[in-house]
Amino acid sequence: MFESLPEPKLDGIIALMQAFADDPRLGKIDLGVGVYRDEVGRTPVMQAVKAAEQHIIDTQQSKSYLSLAGDGAFLTQMEALLLGGAVPSDRVAAVATPGGTAAVRQMCELIRLARAQATIWVSAQTWPNHGPLIAAAGLKSRPYRYLDAVTGTLDRAGMMADLEQADAQDVVLLHGCCHNPTGVDPSPEDWAEIAALLDRRGALPFVDMAYQGFGAGLDADAGGLRHLAARLPEVLVVASCSKNFGLYRERVGLAMAVVPAPRRATLAGTLAGLNRKIFAFPPDHGGRVVSTILGDTQLRHMWQAELEQMRGRVAENRSALAAALREALGSDQFGFIADQQGMFSLLPLTPDQIAALREAHGIYILGDGRMNMAGLNDQSVPVLAQAMAQVLEG
Numbered sequence: 001m002f003e004s005l006p007e008p009k010l011d012g013i014i015a016l017m018q019a020f021a022d023d024p025r026l027g028k029i030d031l032g033v034g035v036y037r038d039e040v041g042r043t044p045v046m047q048a049v050k051a052a053e054q055h056i057i058d059t060q061q062s063k064s065y066l067s068l069a070g071d072g073a074f075l076t077q078m079e080a081l082l083l084g085g086a087v088p089s090d091r092v093a094a095v096a097t098p099g100g101t102a103a104v105r106q107m108c109e110l111i112r113l114a115r116a117q118a119t120i121w122v123s124a125q126t127w128p129n130h131g132p133l134i135a136a137a138g139l140k141s142r143p144y145r146y147l148d149a150v151t152g153t154l155d156r157a158g159m160m161a162d163l164e165q166a167d168a169q170d171v172v173l174l175h176g177c178c179h180n181p182t183g184v185d186p187s188p189e190d191w192a193e194i195a196a197l198l199d200r201r202g203a204l205p206f207v208d209m210a211y212q213g214f215g216a217g218l219d220a221d222a223g224g225l226r227h228l229a230a231r232l233p234e235v236l237v238v239a240s241c242s243k244n245f246g247l248y249r250e251r252v253g254l255a256m257a258v259v260p261a262p263r264r265a266t267l268a269g270t271l272a273g274l275n276r277k278i279f280a281f282p283p284d285h286g287g288r289v290v291s292t293i294l295g296d297t298q299l300r301h302m303w304q305a306e307l308e309q310m311r312g313r314v315a316e317n318r319s320a321l322a323a324a325l326r327e328a329l330g331s332d333q334f335g336f337i338a339d340q341q342g343m344f345s346l347l348p349l350t351p352d353q354i355a356a357l358r359e360a361h362g363i364y365i366l367g368d369g370r371m372n373m374a375g376l377n378d379q380s381v382p383v384l385a386q387a388m389a390q391v392l393e394g
């Protein structure tokens, strides 16, 4: 049966996690997978999560099945967190999924059911799993320009020119905030222009929100999404609670369609049916933690303060690294690091330079140059700056 099965190709992020784990050097530095780390390198369970879990343990009476869409309270709270009331709830259909990854896959399945010929436009630099997830659902993808690699800012003109070619048969995948891997996000004016372009072209926006709260703040990070939802008749949204609630391994995510009210029930039923065909009922524990936190004033404050602290640490790491590189290189060529936001920046290094960071210095970044800013601390910032100066000198 399996003689002709092709050898599996390991995802670059997962392969790097493994290589880092296998590296015996004590001073190794993990700037690979997108996981928040504190100053001493831990990814702690948030205090608000601990408190919510305790509450669930004390009060939960049953673990019997819920609906295929998952817990209604989770979906309602997440709708408010994401959309902030930008559209009435009778336009919103959502289901819980095992993490944001499954939400992307379910959305691709939904698109395929609606329009198997659709092309999904994807930013030229994107999360390495987007392409495989789209292809696994049997859909085509096409890149649009995104990063201006010289300035480390949005290639607004290139992006708009490419998306002018999208039409009503197409879907445009956008990162809601903290673009992965570039750290470059559209400004509010850019979002308005994107919305106007999509409106004109009739293409369907598909927003992936995996880092809400890590960029400019919870509401500001959702500003682009809310603008699209308020302006356009249809928007697809996927979200992850891995990072902003630190619930990585619990797999908490959702797939949401904003549609004209008369279509809502069809979308809700179709999304629930897609869940049934792949995993039936979504996991509940993590989603219940999220709804417990968001539904309780005190826990919500606690969570927001913890998230704000994480956001601040990532921003400080950005400033510290930009300053250390300015000093080590005597140039401001990496000044863009301080201006970008979220966990990631894309370093313009060659594959050889990236390999030298790993082999000679024990510093792990992804093969495309993506590094996780949350993996840095006071000790590793100067180490990285010096190592980069060395590999850049060749």
Ligand code: LMR
Binding pocket: 013, 032, 033, 034, 035, 127, 129, 180
């Ligand atoms: C990342 O981009 O590193 C994270 O989203 C983890 C993942 O699932 O790839």
